[in-house]
Amino acid sequence: MSEETILQFGGGRFLRAFTDLFVQQANEAGQEIGQVVVLQSTDSGYAEKLNAQQGRFHVAVRGIDRGERVDTIQEVTCVQRALIIQRQWEEIVALACSPHLRFVISNTTEAGLTLAADDARDARPPASFPARLLTLLRARFEAGLRGVAIIPCELRERNADLLLSLVLSQAKAWQEREALLRWLQEECVWINTLVDRIVTDRPPNYTLFPEDLLLAVAEPYALWALENKPLPGPFPDLPPILRVPNVEPYFLRKVRILNGAHTALLSQAMPRGYQTVQEALADSEVLTWLKRLLFEEIVPTLEGRVEDPKTFAEQVLERFANPFLHHRLTDIAKNHRQKVQVRLLPTYEEYKARFGKTPPLLEQAIAFHPEGAFS
Numbered sequence: 001m002s003e004e005t006i007l008q009f010g011g012g013r014f015l016r017a018f019t020d021l022f023v024q025q026a027n028e029a030g031q032e033i034g035q036v037v038v039l040q041s042t043d044s045g046y047a048e049k050l051n052a053q054q055g056r057f058h059v060a061v062r063g064i065d066r067g068e069r070v071d072t073i074q075e076v077t078c079v080q081r082a083l084i085i086q087r088q089w090e091e092i093v094a095l096a097c098s099p100h101l102r103f104v105i106s107n108t109t110e111a112g113l114t115l116a117a118d119d120a121r122d123a124r125p126p127a128s129f130p131a132r133l134l135t136l137l138r139a140r141f142e143a144g145l146r147g148v149a150i151i152p153c154e155l156r157e158r159n160a161d162l163l164l165s166l167v168l169s170q171a172k173a174w175q176e177r178e179a180l181l182r183w184l185q186e187e188c189v190w191i192n193t194l195v196d197r198i199v200t201d202r203p204p205n206y207t208l209f210p211e212d213l214l215l216a217v218a219e220p221y222a223l224w225a226l227e228n229k230p231l232p233g234p235f236p237d238l239p240p241i242l243r244v245p246n247v248e249p250y251f252l253r254k255v256r257i258l259n260g261a262h263t264a265l266l267s268q269a270m271p272r273g274y275q276t277v278q279e280a281l282a283d284s285e286v287l288t289w290l291k292r293l294l295f296e297e298i299v300p301t302l303e304g305r306v307e308d309p310k311t312f313a314e315q316v317l318e319r320f321a322n323p324f325l326h327h328r329l330t331d332i333a334k335n336h337r338q339k340v341q342v343r344l345l346p347t348y349e350e351y352k353a354r355f356g357k358t359p360p361l362l363e364q365a366i367a368f369h370p371e372g373a374f375s
């Protein structure tokens with residue numbers, strides 16, 4: 001199927017090795033999902049690279065899966081084109097009014113799920129991601145077309161509900177019509193999700209497809225939990241994709257354990273001068289600290305609330321040790337303060353409330369500021 005059915009805010013390595021790879025695999029399995037158009041929000045430059053490569057790139061899946069070594073590579077060809085929001089807004093508005101469009105997928109990081117002060121209704125484009133989305137959906141509504149499914153991948157609790165509330169706030173600030181507000185809530189489907197797969201750039205020693213500037217490296221593990229609401233068209237149906245009544249327990253377990261451990265690890269690894277997660281965990285002192293954090297402070301706050309947090313934490317340690325990944329600490333340190341708020345502080349507060357004392361390792365991790373680590 002050659003129609004462009006998916007509008008994707010963001011084309012970073014995570015979306016390439018996760019949603020795009022799934023769309024590719026589903027298309028190859030005859031599921032007829034359609035093609036993706038990537039929208040570049042920042043000046044990261046990947047749109048030019050994607051277009052120069054005719055939308056094609058490779059995903060290497062590398063690691064150990066149930067004791068077996070996995071080292072595969074797959075070409076992804078489902079990205080039709082990439083558009084730059086600042087320069088090609090009118091083309092993007094036209095695409096939003098395509099009858100073929102069914103899904104809007106996003107990964108705009110922690111920075112994307114906020115409104116900008118004084119965003120102008122007639123700006124082309126508006127400044128914030130929610131205001132841009134509102135403008136595109138309004139164009140679609142005014143064209144008399146059916147709603148779409150909005151599937152955010154940002155690691156925020158109830159990410160779709162949050163995005164909808166931001167879109168509605170912006171719509172009220174712009175005094176949009178009631179009919180549009182109803183259409184957004186009743187004709188569009190807002191799907192809360194939880195994503196999980198560690199994705200890194202090409203490691204220095206990986207020599208396949210040297211001409212591919214967009215090659216991403218992923219671990220074999222992948223989980224995409226999506227709220228099970230009716231969708232406007234075929235969506236990838238693959239083993240890593242779970243349609244569930246409620247994504248909350250998946251979010252809580254993954255973000256508090258895996259992302260919490262990553263963010264906390266910086267406090268031990270950066271001052272020691274390590275560059276990657278794998279290097280840091282080869283240091284037995286750092287590994288022991290991380291295990292204590294996980295099993296003495298994080299897992300106890302999740303017992304009885306999510307399924308088997310201890311086993312999940314053990315699996316996370318194995319995933320972190322994946323010798324084929326080159327996971328840079330500087331990538332994990334981006335937007336650090338916002339990550340601490342979501343990934344560590346709630347555990348800290350819940351630990352104090354549940355056990356009546358301060359968790360010492362979490363306290364250390366929360367006090368750490370990566371900017372100061374190199375000074």
Ligand SMILES: NC(=O)c1ccc[n+]([C@@H]2O[C@H](COP(=O)([O-])OP(=O)(O)OC[C@H]3O[C@@H](n4cnc5c(N)ncnc54)[C@H](O)[C@@H]3O)[C@@H](O)[C@H]2O)c1
Nearest residue numbers: 010011012013014041042108109110111112155197198199
């Ligand atoms: N890499 C992973 O292992 C992984 C796994 C799960 C989730 N994630 C999510 O991916 C994000 C990081 O992405 P990546 O690993 O692909 O890194 P990346 O640097 O390759 O891509 C970052 C993406 O975020 C977008 N972005 C950054 N700032 C933005 C802003 N202010 N407004 C709109 N968009 C913005 C960029 O355009 C790009 O698409 C994290 O926030 C996390 O939520 C990453």
Ligand SMILES: O=P(O)(O)OC[C@@H](O)[C@@H](O)[C@H](O)[C@H](O)CO
Nearest residue numbers: 195196197198199259262331332
């Ligand atoms: O991608 P970030 O910057 O939000 O967080 C860094 C890592 O914790 C994250 O990328 C994990 O590897 C990922 O969330 C695993 O699913």
